Amino acid sequence: MMNPELTRYLKESEESILSLYQNKPPFPLSPKELHEGSFVYFERGGKRLRPAICRLTAGICGGDEAEKAADPCALALELYHNWTLIHDDMIDHDDLRRGKKAVHKLISDRFTERYGKKTADEYGTDVALLAGDALHSASVSYLAQLSDSGFVPPAVSLKIISLLEGHFGPRLISGETLDTRNGLLYGAGAFYRLEKEEILEMMWGKTAALFGISALSGALIGLRDPDESAPLAAALTRFAEHCGIAFQLQDDILGITSTKETLGKPIGSDIREGKPTLLLLSSYRNASPAEQEFLRSTVGISKEEDEICRAMEIVRRRGGIEETRRVAAEFLSKAEEDLALVPDSHRKKLLQSWQGFMVDRNL
Amino acid sequence: MMNPELTRYLKESEESILSLYQNKPPFPLSPKELHEGSFVYFERGGKRLRPAICRLTAGICGGDEAEKAADPCALALELYHNWTLIHDDMIDHDDLRRGKKAVHKLISDRFTERYGKKTADEYGTDVALLAGDALHSASVSYLAQLSDSGFVPPAVSLKIISLLEGHFGPRLISGETLDTRNGLLYGAGAFYRLEKEEILEMMWGKTAALFGISALSGALIGLRDPDESAPLAAALTRFAEHCGIAFQLQDDILGITSTKETLGKPIGSDIREGKPTLLLLSSYRNASPAEQEFLRSTVGISKEEDEICRAMEIVRRRGGIEETRRVAAEFLSKAEEDLALVPDSHRKKLLQSWQGFMVDRNL
Numbered sequence: 116m117m118n119p120e121l122t123r124y125l126k127e128s129e130e131s132i133l134s135l136y137q138n139k140p141p142f143p144l145s146p147k148e149l150h151e152g153s154f155v156y157f158e159r160g161g162k163r164l165r166p167a168i169c170r171l172t173a174g175i176c177g178g179d180e181a182e183k184a185a186d187p188c189a190l191a192l193e194l195y196h197n198w199t200l201i202h203d204d205m206i207d208h209d210d211l212r213r214g215k216k217a218v219h220k221l222i223s224d225r226f227t228e229r230y231g232k233k234t235a236d237e238y239g240t241d242v243a244l245l246a247g248d249a250l251h252s253a254s255v256s257y258l259a260q261l262s263d264s265g266f267v268p269p270a271v272s273l274k275i276i277s278l279l280e281g282h283f284g285p286r287l288i289s290g291e292t293l294d295t296r297n298g299l300l301y302g303a304g305a306f307y308r309l310e311k312e313e314i315l316e317m318m319w320g321k322t323a324a325l326f327g328i329s330a331l332s333g334a335l336i337g338l339r340d341p342d343e344s345a346p347l348a349a350a351l352t353r354f355a356e357h358c359g360i361a362f363q364l365q366d367d368i369l370g371i372t373s374t375k376e377t378l379g380k381p382i383g384s385d386i387r388e389g390k391p392t393l394l395l396l397s398s399y400r401n402a403s404p405a406e407q408e409f410l411r412s413t414v415g416i417s418k419e420e421d422e423i424c425r426a427m428e429i430v431r432r433r434g435g436i437e438e439t440r441r442v443a444a445e446f447l448s449k450a451e452e453d454l455a456l457v458p459d460s461h462r463k464k465l466l467q468s469w470q471g472f473m474v475d476r477n478l
Numbered sequence: 479m480m481n482p483e484l485t486r487y488l489k490e491s492e493e494s495i496l497s498l499y500q501n502k503p504p505f506p507l508s509p510k511e512l513h514e515g516s517f518v519y520f521e522r523g524g525k526r527l528r529p530a531i532c533r534l535t536a537g538i539c540g541g542d543e544a545e546k547a548a549d550p551c552a553l554a555l556e557l558y559h560n561w562t563l564i565h566d567d568m569i570d571h572d573d574l575r576r577g578k579k580a581v582h583k584l585i586s587d588r589f590t591e592r593y594g595k596k597t598a599d600e601y602g603t604d605v606a607l608l609a610g611d612a613l614h615s616a617s618v619s620y621l622a623q624l625s626d627s628g629f630v631p632p633a634v635s636l637k638i639i640s641l642l643e644g645h646f647g648p649r650l651i652s653g654e655t656l657d658t659r660n661g662l663l664y665g666a667g668a669f670y671r672l673e674k675e676e677i678l679e680m681m682w683g684k685t686a687a688l689f690g691i692s693a694l695s696g697a698l699i700g701l702r703d704p705d706e707s708a709p710l711a712a713a714l715t716r717f718a719e720h721c722g723i724a725f726q727l728q729d730d731i732l733g734i735t736s737t738k739e740t741l742g743k744p745i746g747s748d749i750r751e752g753k754p755t756l757l758l759l760s761s762y763r764n765a766s767p768a769e770q771e772f773l774r775s776t777v778g779i780s781k782e783e784d785e786i787c788r789a790m791e792i793v794r795r796r797g798g799i800e801e802t803r804r805v806a807a808e809f810l811s812k813a814e815e816d817l818a819l820v821p822d823s824h825r826k827k828l829l830q831s832w833q834g835f836m837v838d839r840n841l
Binding site: 141142144145146149202205206226230234237238241242244245247248249251252253255256258259260262268269270272273274276277279280281282284285286288289291292293295296299300 | 508612640
């Protein structure tokens with residue numbers, strides 16, 4: 116299903132950042148469960164979408180040498196993404212991450228037999244908290260090495276750190292907090308009070324921000340210039356952000372149309388947890404009064420599997436999937452406009468495949 | 479009690495970093511409780527010991543201009559210290575920080591009336607987690623601005639970020655994890671199985687590391703050179719680390735000899751929580767078999783105030799305070815040796831006062 120050129124490129128990105136990680140390993144943390152907790156998501160592998168776009172935009176703006184020089188940044192962005200996942204899984208009480216144990220659960224299970232479930236759970240949570248912190252540090256420490264190869268001017272490395280930690284990171288954390296606030300405080304069936312714009316703003320923070328800084332940092336590396344308002348850098352940033360929103364919308368669709376095996380967790384978990392999505396909101400608005408009443412009293416409230424199934428059925432039937440696809444297509448068409456500024460090249464074609472993959476995937 | 483020159487200097491450091499914080503405020507976080515949670519400890523004020531030593535070593539190595547140029551770094555180190563406190567308070571379930579509400583408690587109380595205690599507590603914990611993360615980011619973003627004034631070469635700023643996030647920060651987080659592991663897993667009266675060296679190693683991470691990087695970063699700024707092995711930079715780093723250990727030992731003593739009013743929390747909390755300290759270990763080793771038996775069954779286990787009082791009484795009587803003072807004096811004398819390399823100046827005198835204050839304080 117995935118374009119073979121893109122498949123090859125993602126694999127190449129994966130190998131490139133893995134080899135950097137092995138040759139310049141992060142500072143060894145102790146006790147060893149802290150080290151394991153910090154790096155286990157990274158070591159399990161993944162699609163490496165953020166490293167790929169960072170390396171691609173570096174290559175587009177500066178050629179082969181720039182693409183290679185971007186590796187510490189590409190690795191840093193993947194690790195940055197991973198620390199946010201560790202803390203998100205704690206907040207969401209998600210014991211599974213793509214079918215494998217979440218960090219807090221992994222550590223807890225390790226100590227349950229010897230110390231009992233209560234103590235082990237608390238220790239697992241504490242270690243996950245500190246592992247996320249340590250991974251945040253490790254991520255930034257790779258960024259601080261970005262100029263060591265001599266290609267990237269130190270002023271560019273500092274600008275990337277400043278943009279990540281002073282702008283995109285804080286927006287990401289704000290997005291996660293708003294999401295938590297919606298779920299926990301208004302939670303329990305109150306999704307329908309949100310507006311489409313609030314949901315998109317939250318998605319911008321939670322997903323698009325990190326794609327945006329991935330493309331932007333690659334562009335600055337390639338241009339060897341810290342000016343983030345350079346037209347090409349700005350266009351690539353918007354492109355990645357627009358793709359990021361489309362990616363998240365597709366994620367929401369997969370959450371209700373995929374299978375447990377593919378997702379690595381039960382389908383319908385957004386509905387079970389009352390997570391506000393455009394999907395849910397759109398179907399709710401088109402539902403009959405009786406269906407609306409049912410959704411309000413079920414989403415984020417009911418634990419009964421047959422009720423969750425019926426809620427999913429309503430969401431599927433009332434056009435939320437189609438509306439979400441339509442909005443995703445809107446963002447993808449904006450992303451295409453952003454690409455107008457980018458000169459034709461084999462890397463631009465990869466970027467277009469990357470864009471297509473963001474919505475045509477099943478995982 | 480504090481040397482008036484040092485008092486003036488600490489006040490000047492406070493004003494200097496506060497004015498930077500006001501003139502270049504951090505990225506505004508939303509919702510507003512996330513912003514408040516992130517910066518409330520900083521805004522409550524404090525002794526600002528880390529900013530002071532950073533500015534002082536910058537001045538020692540590079541004069542007035544260097545001292546001023548160090549401000550973004552001094553501010554960043556104070557914020558870095560603060561994010562570790564937010565997460566520590568969560569882990570330790572400490573609802574009070576110096577007599578005022580800890581972040582998780584502050585946010586929880588704000589939402590209790592409207593959403594009930596259980597939901598508010600969970601939201602308070604989630605916000606504290608994310609506030610610590612956002613503050614970590616804000617701290618690094620100030621470091622990334624360090625070269626903006628033109629005085630500090632970008633390579634020096636990158637080296638400081640690399641040392642903080644790739645070495646000192648990870649050791650700090652490892653220290654906190656070891657401390658948590660000792661308390662939670664071996665906790666409940668198992669302090670006596672530790673060796674003095676293990677306790678000192680933990681203290682190095684939890685306290686000395688951040689003092690060390692504060693002095694080191696100031697020195698690199700003053701020298702305008704990223705070489706952390708330069709003799710003066712290395713001597714100032716060791717000096718601050720040795721003072722940091724003495725500081726923590728004094729903290730442990732105050733925890734049992736001070737008053738609730740001065741500490742802002744009940745005295746004896748280390749004993750109540752079973753925190754392994756040199757103080758406790760030394761007294762334990764000198765105690766009678768009956769007293770040892772009593773300590774083993776009380777420290778970190780008993781909730782009875784009369785038993786905690788009796789345990790404190792044993793610790794006070796069995797020489798732990800004297801032994802801790804003796805070890806602190808050893809570290810201070812090492813710190814004095816480190817100062818031999820530093821040329822005489824009014825700033826060196828301030829550094830000596832700073833050193834004296836680290837142990838002659840009552841808070």
